[in-house]
Amino acid sequence: MATDTAAPDAPAEPGAPERFPVTVRVRRFLPDEGPEPFWQDFVVEVFPTDRILDALHMIKWEQDGTLTFRRSCAHGICGSDAIRINGRNRLACKTLIKDLNASKPIIVEAIKGLPLEKDLVVDMEPFFAAYREVMPFLVTTGNEPTKERLQSAEERAVFDDTTKCILCACCTTSCPVFWTDGQYFGPAAIVNAHRFIFDSRDEGAEQRLEILNSHEGVWRCRTTFNCTDACPRGIEVTKAIQEVKRALIFRG
Amino acid sequence: MQIHRYDVVIVGAGGAGMRAALESGPRVRTAVLTKLYPTRSHTGAAQGGMCAALANVEEDNWEWHTFDTIKGGDYLVDQDAAEIMCREAVDAVIDLEKMGLPFNRTPEGRIDQRRFGGHTRNHGEAAVRRACYAADRTGHMILQTLYQNCIKQGVEFFDEYYVLDLLLTDVYGQKRTAGVVAYQLSTGEIHVFQAKSVVFATGGFGRVYKTTSNAHTLTGDGMAITYRAGLPLEDMEFYQFHPTGLAGLGVLLTEGARGEGGILRNASGERFMERYAPTIKDLAPRDMVARAMVQEVREGRGAGPHKDYVYLDLTHLPAAQIEEKLPDITEFARTYLGVDPISELVPVFPTAHYAMGGIPTNIHTEVLIDNETVVPGLYAAGECACVSVHGANRLGTNSLLDINVFGRRAGIAASEYAADAPWVDLPEGAADHVEQMVTGLLSSTGTERVGELRRAMQETMDFNAQVYRTEETLSHALDDVRGLRARFANVGIQDKGARFNTDLLEAIELGFLLDLAEVLVVGALARKESRGGHAREDYQARDDETFMKHTMAYREVGPDGSSVVRLDYKPVTVTRYQPMERKY
Numbered sequence: 001m002a003t004d005t006a007a008p009d010a011p012a013e014p015g016a017p018e019r020f021p022v023t024v025r026v027r028r029f030l031p032d033e034g035p036e037p038f039w040q041d042f043v044v045e046v047f048p049t050d051r052i053l054d055a056l057h058m059i060k061w062e063q064d065g066t067l068t069f070r071r072s073c074a075h076g077i078c079g080s081d082a083i084r085i086n087g088r089n090r091l092a093c094k095t096l097i098k099d100l101n102a103s104k105p106i107i108v109e110a111i112k113g114l115p116l117e118k119d120l121v122v123d124m125e126p127f128f129a130a131y132r133e134v135m136p137f138l139v140t141t142g143n144e145p146t147k148e149r150l151q152s153a154e155e156r157a158v159f160d161d162t163t164k165c166i167l168c169a170c171c172t173t174s175c176p177v178f179w180t181d182g183q184y185f186g187p188a189a190i191v192n193a194h195r196f197i198f199d200s201r202d203e204g205a206e207q208r209l210e211i212l213n214s215h216e217g218v219w220r221c222r223t224t225f226n227c228t229d230a231c232p233r234g235i236e237v238t239k240a241i242q243e244v245k246r247a248l249i250f251r252g
Numbered sequence: 253m254q255i256h257r258y259d260v261v262i263v264g265a266g267g268a269g270m271r272a273a274l275e276s277g278p279r280v281r282t283a284v285l286t287k288l289y290p291t292r293s294h295t296g297a298a299q300g301g302m303c304a305a306l307a308n309v310e311e312d313n314w315e316w317h318t319f320d321t322i323k324g325g326d327y328l329v330d331q332d333a334a335e336i337m338c339r340e341a342v343d344a345v346i347d348l349e350k351m352g353l354p355f356n357r358t359p360e361g362r363i364d365q366r367r368f369g370g371h372t373r374n375h376g377e378a379a380v381r382r383a384c385y386a387a388d389r390t391g392h393m394i395l396q397t398l399y400q401n402c403i404k405q406g407v408e409f410f411d412e413y414y415v416l417d418l419l420l421t422d423v424y425g426q427k428r429t430a431g432v433v434a435y436q437l438s439t440g441e442i443h444v445f446q447a448k449s450v451v452f453a454t455g456g457f458g459r460v461y462k463t464t465s466n467a468h469t470l471t472g473d474g475m476a477i478t479y480r481a482g483l484p485l486e487d488m489e490f491y492q493f494h495p496t497g498l499a500g501l502g503v504l505l506t507e508g509a510r511g512e513g514g515i516l517r518n519a520s521g522e523r524f525m526e527r528y529a530p531t532i533k534d535l536a537p538r539d540m541v542a543r544a545m546v547q548e549v550r551e552g553r554g555a556g557p558h559k560d561y562v563y564l565d566l567t568h569l570p571a572a573q574i575e576e577k578l579p580d581i582t583e584f585a586r587t588y589l590g591v592d593p594i595s596e597l598v599p600v601f602p603t604a605h606y607a608m609g610g611i612p613t614n615i616h617t618e619v620l621i622d623n624e625t626v627v628p629g630l631y632a633a634g635e636c637a638c639v640s641v642h643g644a645n646r647l648g649t650n651s652l653l654d655i656n657v658f659g660r661r662a663g664i665a666a667s668e669y670a671a672d673a674p675w676v677d678l679p680e681g682a683a684d685h686v687e688q689m690v691t692g693l694l695s696s697t698g699t700e701r702v703g704e705l706r707r708a709m710q711e712t713m714d715f716n717a718q719v720y721r722t723e724e725t726l727s728h729a730l731d732d733v734r735g736l737r738a739r740f741a742n743v744g745i746q747d748k749g750a751r752f753n754t755d756l757l758e759a760i761e762l763g764f765l766l767d768l769a770e771v772l773v774v775g776a777l778a779r780k781e782s783r784g785g786h787a788r789e790d791y792q793a794r795d796d797e798t799f800m801k802h803t804m805a806y807r808e809v810g811p812d813g814s815s816v817v818r819l820d821y822k823p824v825t826v827t828r829y830q831p832m833e834r835k836y
């Protein structure tokens with residue numbers, strides 16, 4: 001059967017897609033070797049349907065083992081491989097070569113706004129710290145029911161979109177406010193607050209809204225929609241933030 | 253080197269590890285060590301559902317679920333363990349709902365349920381709606397919900413700490429758990445964690461194969477570490493191939509797609525499962541469906557330019573149902589194959605998916621050092637463990653159930669043990685082994701490349717130890733794997749740095765995978781029968797007389813330091829279901 005890394009010398013079938021060379025220009029940072037980031041070009045032979053992650057693996061496995069990046073599931077569900085590709089935040093495993101202009105070098109760099117650790121790896125801790133601050137868990141009071149809590153399909157639909165978040169940080173690290181103000185919670189934290197604020201079973205909305213009403217909360221959002229464009233899960237991030245703002249304005 | 257002390261150390265932060273942490277954290281001082289950020293764990297890739305006989309939408313009970321699990325596992329299931337899992341399933345689902353998991357709902361607002369492969373009403377009469385689900389991201393929602401509750405409880409995580417060794421100390425001739433040794437990825441520092449209890453919840457080893465639904469990071473670490481520490485591995489030859497991987501890529505498309513009414517078709521459009529499983533057709537257990545698909549391709553009825561896959565057909569389902577119940581897999585097909593499941597057939601072929609075998613435990617999740625004796629303070633749960641609720645073939649959804657039921661049990665058992673047990677001294681030179689492993693690789697001048705050896709291993713395993721096996725193919729695989737193990741001794745890496753050295757990490761992972769590949773193949777060669785996920789073309793029948801027993805594989809080290817696999821066997825626990833022919 002066909003594989004994603006067939007031998008390059010396999011006989012080409014008429015009409016079948018063929019490998020072609022593409023230049024991947026990577027912003028390297030090797031702290032053990034020097035203090036400054038630098039650009040390095042790699043040429044790899046790819047199929048149009050290969051992912052950027054495949055190209056990075058080809059570099060690491062066949063050319064330069066020092067190239068460092070995070071990845072795990074390779075199909076867009078674990079959120080490990082958020083990087084900046086041609087100036088846009090994307091998951092390396094969900095970006096196909098054919099969807100980029102491969103006649104020019106493909107520019108690959110770490111996501112912005114988080115401390116750079118090595119090559120494409122950033123320190124995720126500030127991102128997760130913001131997430132933890134918005135109380136991203138169900139808050140309830142009183143006795144628990146014997147069986148499940150009831151929730152109608154309509155009630156569940158209200159927050160369905162924001163349950164898709166995989167915490168990849170594509171949105172937060174594409175936000176100009178986050179770049180300049182490291183204290184801002186950022187879109188991902190607000191998305192995850194939204195997921196509980198609008199859950200009919202939850203009773204912690206007031207506390208969460210108070211947190212998001214703070215100086216570094218939702219009011220810092222300038223609705224530039226970078227976050228919505230960046231989300232690899234198709235979450236309407238800006239809309240979710242607007243809904244939180246509205247909840248703050250109209251709360252009793 | 254740093255030394256830490258915790259009552260309980262949990263290795264792995266997927267579903268089983270975090271479910272254990274939620275029980276252990278409030279009871280005793282607990283740390284979770286994980287080589288990935290918790291939300292990156294592969295539990296998050298599970299899609300279709302988690303079965304429990306809630307009977308929210310139609311009549312059901314946990315005894316039917318137990319029977320299906322045992323029959324689905326081709327009677328290699330330990331029946332006491334299956335009873336526990338299926339009985340505790342109901343509470344496990346309710347617990348998750350109370351933690352906040354957003355299940356899909358019935359019109360009455362209850363947890364909705366859908367059909368899944370091998371789950372039936374009244375011992376096989378017809379498919380039953382038993383799988384509780386959240387669209388096709390049930391695993392994602394379980395992982396998120398467990399992580400959220402860990403945050404709520406203040407569980408202490410050590411993110412990107414890669415555990416590389418288990419410390420056992422001899423106390424009066426008995427091996428006791430003393431802790432683990434971990435490598436901190438961000439700094440390259442080595443940490444010794446002294447612990448009264450250690451819980452392994454490290455997941456599977458799908459990366460032993462080339463075409464797999466598994467993450468790159470699923471390299472069987474926990475299994476290989478315990479194996480190297482002298483403990484056995486159980487039933488490793490039983491590896492599940494999920495029928496519906498995206499052809500050529502192996503990306504998982506949930507069985508829930510067939511639960512929602514999807515149909516498998518060959519090149520001529522025939523619904524071929526009607527011939528193989530007349531009663532439940534496309535919802536037969538995974539081993540049977542995978543074999544049927546391979547059979548169709550072998551007999552020339554495959555689709556595509558190379559006739560090497562079949563089709564998953566969802567086109568007869570309403571678009572709204574697909575978008576609402578199966579949004580993620582719809583997007584996978586669109587993104588990776590450029591195929592829209594709403595209007596087009598999706599090319600699919602079996603993909604390496606799940607290890608039925610693993611670290612042997614009893615029903616309390618205590619790890620066994622032989623057929624009966626437990627290692628005090630050592631526990632395992634989830635895919636890395638073999639309790640054995642899945643036997644020779646796991647039913648769909650039972651893995652999400654397994655991690656919740658046995659993850660919870662492991663957390664309780666490990667913390668209760670640690671609350672009373674004395675500390676065990678760390679062995680002399682506790683970190684020596686890991687230090688040698690790391691410095692050995694960093695200073696190696698070897699010429700073999702990790703990428704090349706891994707590719708060769710994955711190709712021989714795909715070719716020779718996949719859905720169908722014979723003496724010949726398995727012998728070939730064994731020769732290849734042994735050759736690769738020899739070459740691995742001469743492996744070299746390019747990154748010599750201390751920080752985020754993923755080059756080093758991948759070399760260590762490959763070493764683990766090669767050990768496990770050998771165990772898998774040796775077990776498969778010796779099992780001269782066909783049962784569940786292990787299909788021998790040269791021994792096509794199930795042989796209960798000789799082989800209704802678990803394989804126990806031990807690592808034997810020779811005087812020259814080389815290791816071989818020694819096999820032993822363990823009886824299956826039978827409570828109420830005698831083996832019978834497996835028809836669907």
